[in-house]
Amino acid sequence: MADKQRRKPGETREKLMSAALALVGKGRHFASLGIREVTRQAGVVPTSFYRHFRSMDDLGLQLVDELGLVLRRMMREARANVLQADKLIEESVGIFVAHAQANRSFFLFMAQGLAGESRAVQEGIRSEMRFFASELANDLRRLRLMEHLSDADLDVTCDLVVRTVAFSLTDLLSISEDDDYQIGQVRKRTTRFLQMVFVGAANWNSDSA
Amino acid sequence: MADKQRRKPGETREKLMSAALALVGKGRHFASLGIREVTRQAGVVPTSFYRHFRSMDDLGLQLVDELGLVLRRMMREARANVLQADKLIEESVGIFVAHAQANRSFFLFMAQGLAGESRAVQEGIRSEMRFFASELANDLRRLRLMEHLSDADLDVTCDLVVRTVAFSLTDLLSISEDDDYQIGQVRKRTTRFLQMVFVGAANWNSDSA
DNA sequence: ACTGCATGTGTACAAGTGTTCACTAATGTG
DNA sequence: CACATTAGTGAACACTTGTACACATGCAGT
Numbered sequence: 156m157a158d159k160q161r162r163k164p165g166e167t168r169e170k171l172m173s174a175a176l177a178l179v180g181k182g183r184h185f186a187s188l189g190i191r192e193v194t195r196q197a198g199v200v201p202t203s204f205y206r207h208f209r210s211m212d213d214l215g216l217q218l219v220d221e222l223g224l225v226l227r228r229m230m231r232e233a234r235a236n237v238l239q240a241d242k243l244i245e246e247s248v249g250i251f252v253a254h255a256q257a258n259r260s261f262f263l264f265m266a267q268g269l270a271g272e273s274r275a276v277q278e279g280i281r282s283e284m285r286f287f288a289s290e291l292a293n294d295l296r297r298l299r300l301m302e303h304l305s306d307a308d309l310d311v312t313c314d315l316v317v318r319t320v321a322f323s324l325t326d327l328l329s330i331s332e333d334d335d336y337q338i339g340q341v342r343k344r345t346t347r348f349l350q351m352v353f354v355g356a357a358n359w360n361s362d363s364a
Numbered sequence: 365m366a367d368k369q370r371r372k373p374g375e376t377r378e379k380l381m382s383a384a385l386a387l388v389g390k391g392r393h394f395a396s397l398g399i400r401e402v403t404r405q406a407g408v409v410p411t412s413f414y415r416h417f418r419s420m421d422d423l424g425l426q427l428v429d430e431l432g433l434v435l436r437r438m439m440r441e442a443r444a445n446v447l448q449a450d451k452l453i454e455e456s457v458g459i460f461v462a463h464a465q466a467n468r469s470f471f472l473f474m475a476q477g478l479a480g481e482s483r484a485v486q487e488g489i490r491s492e493m494r495f496f497a498s499e500l501a502n503d504l505r506r507l508r509l510m511e512h513l514s515d516a517d518l519d520v521t522c523d524l525v526v527r528t529v530a531f532s533l534t535d536l537l538s539i540s541e542d543d544d545y546q547i548g549q550v551r552k553r554t555t556r557f558l559q560m561v562f563v564g565a566a567n568w569n570s571d572s573a
Numbered sequence: 574a575c576t577g578c579a580t581g582t583g584t585a586c587a588a589g590t591g592t593t594c595a596c597t598a599a600t601g602t603g
Numbered sequence: 604c605a606c607a608t609t610a611g612t613g614a615a616c617a618c619t620t621g622t623a624c625a626c627a628t629g630c631a632g633t
Contacts, residue, residue, distance in 0.1 A: 311560065
């Protein structure tokens with residue numbers, strides 16, 4: 156034989172995950188993907204699937220883990236580039252939009268998974284969002300922002316921010332990848348949402364709750 | 365034969381739509397449903413499907429229309445019961461939660477459709493949400509609330525409110541139908557989200573935008 | 574009363590599905 | 604080097620799937 160099976164271990168595994176993502180990127184819903192379909196897209200024989208995943212749900216779970224990495228990269232970049240609190244919101248939204256465009260399929264998968272059919276995937280994505288929110292809370296504390304808020308209220312605020320951004324994700328993903336005008340609109344609107352939330356947080360009275 | 369085909373016209377159609385909803389309610393994702401599966405659940409022969417729908421996407425679209433009716437009912441009830449602006453948010457959230465519980469499958473379908481694979485269904489749901497937001501804006505104007513906001517800013521506010529509520533929907537649907545404690549938690553948290561948004565709107569300066 | 578038309582049924586078929594099994598090449602550890 | 608393990612292959616299975624066709628029935632309008 157030529158060179159079909161001279162591959163590093165784990166390569167097929169990645170090919171399968173990428174294949175699933177690619178199909179999602181092409182507009183398919185993850186829940187409707189089949190094992191054969193994914194292996195076909197990956198250029199691999201159906202049986203190979205079972206060497207790496209127990210089922211489609213299993214593959215989904217492992218995708219969630221990788222999604223976590225993507226999110227962490229995004230956070231790191233945001234922390235590095237947003238130095239002064241001045242244009243904090245605008246810049247963060249910009250970074251978010253850029254990452255969403257660069258990893259379209261990943262975020263598509265995330266948006267689908269939130270209401271998907273695997274409870275485990277759902278919970279995984281939710282958990283990533285919680286982590287994201289708690290990191291955001293840390294950052295705000297570190298930047299000495301919103302110091303008048305109780306921990307609980309800061310938590311609510313960050314949760315609301317993350318949800319708002321996540322929802323904007325679905326806006327972003329439902330428009331064409333290179334419709335710059337519409338992308339700009341989403342960015343602008345999301346920024347306004349967040350500004351309004353932060354005005355709310357700034358004028359919030361944690362004591363009188 | 366006995367009485368199998370002595371049905372009023374359109375009855376099978378409804379049976380098929382209910383069947384699809386029922387499957388969604390059982391945890392399945394709409395995108396993964398097949399024609400045969402739905403007809404089986406409806407107790408109808410597969411070929412009957414084509415008498416009423418061209419495809420699954422078509423059925424989805426018609427479900428979106430019905431979803432619109434459900435939302436309108438909910439709005440009507442909210443308008444009837446929320447008389448004074450005092451407990452406005454709390455009561456509205458309560459009504460929303462009650463409706464979401466009463467029409468679980470419908471709202472499940474809505475949550476799924478937002479990131480679903482049919483572009484048409486997606487757009488339909490989005491359009492329902494826009495309508496809902498614009499009605500909310502009307503109501504706020506009528507109640508002489510948020511009068512300092514420009515039309516554009518009021519629009520942003522209402523959009524944000526609707527998104528927040530819609531996201532809470534996914535929280536609500538991911539917990540058990542009769543876990544009253546958790547349902548209460550979601551209700552409380554959603555109320556806080558909305559309060560924070562409204563504090564933001566109240567302190568928003570439309571001129572300095 | 575006759576005739577279309579909408580609605581429903583049963584059969585049929587080719588294609589696609591998940592999964593099992595037995596087999597082979599490559600890899601890393603003693 | 605020998606050998607167990609891992610990652611890959613292809614053929615086969617029992618089903619399920621979407622869709623087409625021909626046929627039966629009830630109802631509406633003439």
